[in-house]
Amino acid sequence: MVLLFTTGFVSGYGQTNENVPGQNSSYHYYYFKNKLPLELNVFKVALLQRSVPGMSVSHGKFKKYGIQDTDIDSWPIPGWALAKIPATARSVQGARGLVLQIAEEKTADFVSPLFNDHKGNRIIITQHIFVGFNPGTTPERVKKIIAKYNSLTIEQQDYSNMSSVYKLRSSARSGIMVLNVANSLAELSEVRFAEPAVIFEGKGKVIPNEPDFSNCWGIHNTGQSGGTNDMDMDGPEAWDLTTGDSSVIVAIIDTGVQQNHPDINQIAGVDVTSDGGNGGPVNSYDNHGTAVAGCVSATISNGIGTVGIAPNCRIVSIRTFISIDSQGGWTTDTRWTVDALEWAENNGVRITNNSNYYGFTSGLIESKYQQTRNNEMIHFACAGNDSSSSISYPASLTSVNAIAALNRNGSLASFSNYGNGLAFSAPGANIYSTDRTGNDGYGNGDYAWVNGTSFASPYVAGIAGLILSSDPNLSAGSVEQILQQSSEDLGTPEYDTTYGWGFVNAFNAITQICDSPTAPTGIFASDGTYIDKISINWDSVLEATGYEIWRNTNSDSGSASKIADDDLSPYDDYSVIPSDTYYYWVKSANDCGTSDFSSSDTGWRSVPADTTPPNPNPMAWETEPYETGDSAISMVAEPASDSSPPVYYQFDFFDSPTGGTGGS
Numbered sequence: 001m002v003l004l005f006t007t008g009f010v011s012g013y014g015q016t017n018e019n020v021p022g023q024n025s026s027y028h029y030y031y032f033k034n035k036l037p038l039e040l041n042v043f044k045v046a047l048l049q050r051s052v053p054g055m056s057v058s059h060g061k062f063k064k065y066g067i068q069d070t071d072i073d074s075w076p077i078p079g080w081a082l083a084k085i086p087a088t089a090r091s092v093q094g095a096r097g098l099v100l101q102i103a104e105e106k107t108a109d110f111v112s113p114l115f116n117d118h119k120g121n122r123i124i125i126t127q128h129i130f131v132g133f134n135p136g137t138t139p140e141r142v143k144k145i146i147a148k149y150n151s152l153t154i155e156q157q158d159y160s161n162m163s164s165v166y167k168l169r170s171s172a173r174s175g176i177m178v179l180n181v182a183n184s185l186a187e188l189s190e191v192r193f194a195e196p197a198v199i200f201e202g203k204g205k206v207i208p209n210e211p212d213f214s215n216c217w218g219i220h221n222t223g224q225s226g227g228t229n230d231m232d233m234d235g236p237e238a239w240d241l242t243t244g245d246s247s248v249i250v251a252i253i254d255t256g257v258q259q260n261h262p263d264i265n266q267i268a269g270v271d272v273t274s275d276g277g278n279g280g281p282v283n284s285y286d287n288h289g290t291a292v293a294g295c296v297s298a299t300i301s302n303g304i305g306t307v308g309i310a311p312n313c314r315i316v317s318i319r320t321f322i323s324i325d326s327q328g329g330w331t332t333d334t335r336w337t338v339d340a341l342e343w344a345e346n347n348g349v350r351i352t353n354n355s356n357y358y359g360f361t362s363g364l365i366e367s368k369y370q371q372t373r374n375n376e377m378i379h380f381a382c383a384g385n386d387s388s389s390s391i392s393y394p395a396s397l398t399s400v401n402a403i404a405a406l407n408r409n410g411s412l413a414s415f416s417n418y419g420n421g422l423a424f425s426a427p428g429a430n431i432y433s434t435d436r437t438g439n440d441g442y443g444n445g446d447y448a449w450v451n452g453t454s455f456a457s458p459y460v461a462g463i464a465g466l467i468l469s470s471d472p473n474l475s476a477g478s479v480e481q482i483l484q485q486s487s488e489d490l491g492t493p494e495y496d497t498t499y500g501w502g503f504v505n506a507f508n509a510i511t512q513i514c515d516s517p518t519a520p521t522g523i524f525a526s527d528g529t530y531i532d533k534i535s536i537n538w539d540s541v542l543e544a545t546g547y548e549i550w551r552n553t554n555s556d557s558g559s560a561s562k563i564a565d566d567d568l569s570p571y572d573d574y575s576v577i578p579s580d581t582y583y584y585w586v587k588s589a590n591d592c593g594t595s596d597f598s599s600s601d602t603g604w605r606s607v608p609a610d611t612t613p614p615n616p617n618p619m620a621w622e623t624e625p626y627e628t629g630d631s632a633i634s635m636v637a638e639p640a641s642d643s644s645p646p647v648y649y650q651f652d653f654f655d656s657p658t659g660g661t662g663g664s
Contacts, residue, residue: 029179029196031195031362038115038116040096040116041116041122042085042091044114045082045099046082047072047082048079065086065102066089067085067086075199076283076331078274079109082114096113099176103173110126111173112124112174121359123199123359124198126175126178126198126199127169127170127197128155128197129152129182130167130195130196130334130364131165132165132194132367133192134190134191135164137164139157142166145188146166149184149185151181153168154166159364160342164192179196192363193364194363195334199332199333201324202321202332203330204330204454216306219232219307219427221408225408225430231503233505233506234508235309235507238509241510242466242470243312244465244466245313246313246314248472249313249314249347249348249350249351250314250461251315251318251344252292252318254288254355255281255285255286255288255319256282257292262305262446263434263446264294264297265313267315270318272336272340273321274333281319287435290434290441291433291442291448291450293458294308294433295462296310296461297311297313298434299311305447306433306434309459309466313469316349321356334362334364334365337394344372345375349377350376350377350378350476351380353379353380353461354380354381354400354457357384365394369400378461378464378479379399379401380400380403381395381457382395382403382405382454382456383395383403383404383418384417385415385452385453388418388419389418389497390419396421401460402423403500405451406426406429406503408427412425412498413453417453419497422500423500424501424504425456425500425503425504426457431455432447434447435447463506466506470510471515484501486504487501487505487508516594516595517543520538520540520547520588520598523538524538525537525602530606532605532608533605534572534582534584534605536569536603537570546565546588547567547568547588547589548562548589548594549563549565550585550597551584551585553580553581553583554583557597560585577605579605579607581604583600
């Protein structure tokens with residue numbers, strides 16, 4: 001049994017019960033089985049009052065803790081607010097004590113310490129816990145484990161369609177207690193991950209740039225403004241083959257995309273945050289997503305603005321983050337990323353782009369990314385803008401392709417992250433993209449010049465859209481392989497951690513796409529024509545570069561064995577037994593794969609002719625002895641046992657029993 005402790009306070013927030021979890025050790029949470037530190041913010045605490053939308057006014061409820069109404073600022077997520085901790089309690093023990101006293105006295109519906117990640121982004125613990133159990137853990141066993149924690153109830157099994165992932169709710173009113181229980185669960189051998197649902201901050205940072213250039217060098221580089229000629233993604237060359245298909249949708253997981261933008265090809269969006277919007281921006285800072293979307297599907301040949309790399313594909317905005325400042329900062333809930341991925345999966349989206357980097361790593365988010373990748377979704381995310389040799393989260397996940405930014409000369413942009421796990425590089429410096437129209441957005445116009453890996457990532461997502469437009473049946477792995485094989489190598493040969501697999505190229509990618517050939521027709525196997533082989537013939541297939549010959553002793557192709565590869569028809573099979581019947585199939589092949597089985601035909605090898613003379617039975621003389629002067633000699637011979645008619649006999653005559661002279 002895990003006991004949850006509450007405590008009273010004699011005087012001051014620094015006096016706490018010694019049994020309160022975490023008092024004598026630093027705070028942490030578990031990312032799977034890895035313990036990650038949490039830095040306690042001693043200046044503010046987070047308060048939740050569900051009945052008060054913003055809590056900008058508390059009507060004196062918290063004065064007894066030294067918190068005035070003017071010390072409380074609303075948080076963008078309804079019901080939440082941050083309260084300043086009185087100066088006399090600004091210590092680890094003081095902050096902890098304040099949280100526990102507010103929880104015990106039920107002054108707020110819920111209260112959480114405010115934590116900071118390693119970049120200073122703020123984290124708030126909520127009342128929910130997500131637990132991923134090991135495969136094979138039965139629901140009955142899960143219920144027994146959860147029953148040991150008096151504060152927990154199961155709200156949902158197989159959360160977000162993830163097997164053995166449970167959503168739990170704690171009755172505790174303190175984030176300290178919720179964190180303690182989550183950590184306790186995470187340490188169990190039957191648990192893959194356990195973590196509290198948190199509200200956290202991150203960045204979708206844009207580095208604005210004045211409109212000094214007149215065209216999109218990343219798509220078509222003519223050497224403008226000091227760039228390197230043809231150092232681009234070969235957009236126009238790719239568009240000769242395809243500009244994308246409207247059935248291919250790229251999800252933009254971001255701060256919202258302007259839904260009525262005249263130059264973005266999109267379908268109606270969705271908002272998975274607490275704001276309940278329609279996928280478009282909600283506040284004046286929600287600018288990032290609109291610029292990201294333009295890199296994918298800004299419309300072609302409409303006489304205005306810019307163009308995306310996949311202009312006839314469409315994007316869908318899934319607003320997942322609430323912007324909180326003009327520098328790209330936002331807040332979100334762990335569940336919102338999971339909800340965004342689930343919405344995309346349920347609505348047939350194959351490609352997602354997340355041009356944001358989080359200050360919080362989550363087993364729940366990682367599991368959802370991996371599950372959807374296993375289900376053939378392809379994910380892209382920005383590597384980060386810290387000039388760092390480590391990839392930001394969630395781009396650092398193995399299920400996500402991390403994208404670095406290049407400048408117009410093909411070098412890594414000065415701000416771009418790089419390092420182990422980097423997948424590809426794409427244009428990300430001085431990018432001309434869509435902005436919110438009118439006075440909203442980064443400037444007063446409808447377009448903006450921006451820098452950041454945030455814009456390199458959607459370019460690669462757009463090329464993935466062109467690939468799926470050319471062949472919608474490709475697997476996620478095949479799309480990624482095409483991107484790898486078609487990228488221009490910029491660094492050391494093959495893969496390196498500065499450029500990944502290289503500079504993505506739309507034209508190269510599309511020309512690498514081909515279909516597996518069709519199955520051959522006209523299959524014919526010889527029927528006894530040859531004494532040493534069976535000859536298999538078929539009609540050639542135009543797109544094939546070779547053929548596979550398959551054989552069985554019955555008509556089941558599923559148990560047939562491949563006996564040979566061949567370039568042309570016919571193929572001669574010398575490994576057969578005379579008179580036995582064999583079934584043959586042929587598959588055509590090229591670099592993209594092999595065809596289905598052809599129809600079958602049977603063949604057999606004839607029995608070779610017997611060239612050994614027959615062995616006659618003993619002769620019988622009709623009359624003997626034979627005397628000199630007899631007119632005839634009659635001989636009778638029985639047919640040889642190893643002969644077939646006609647049989648010819650040779651008779652030899654000699655003048656003595658032992659031979660001598662004579663004739664036949």
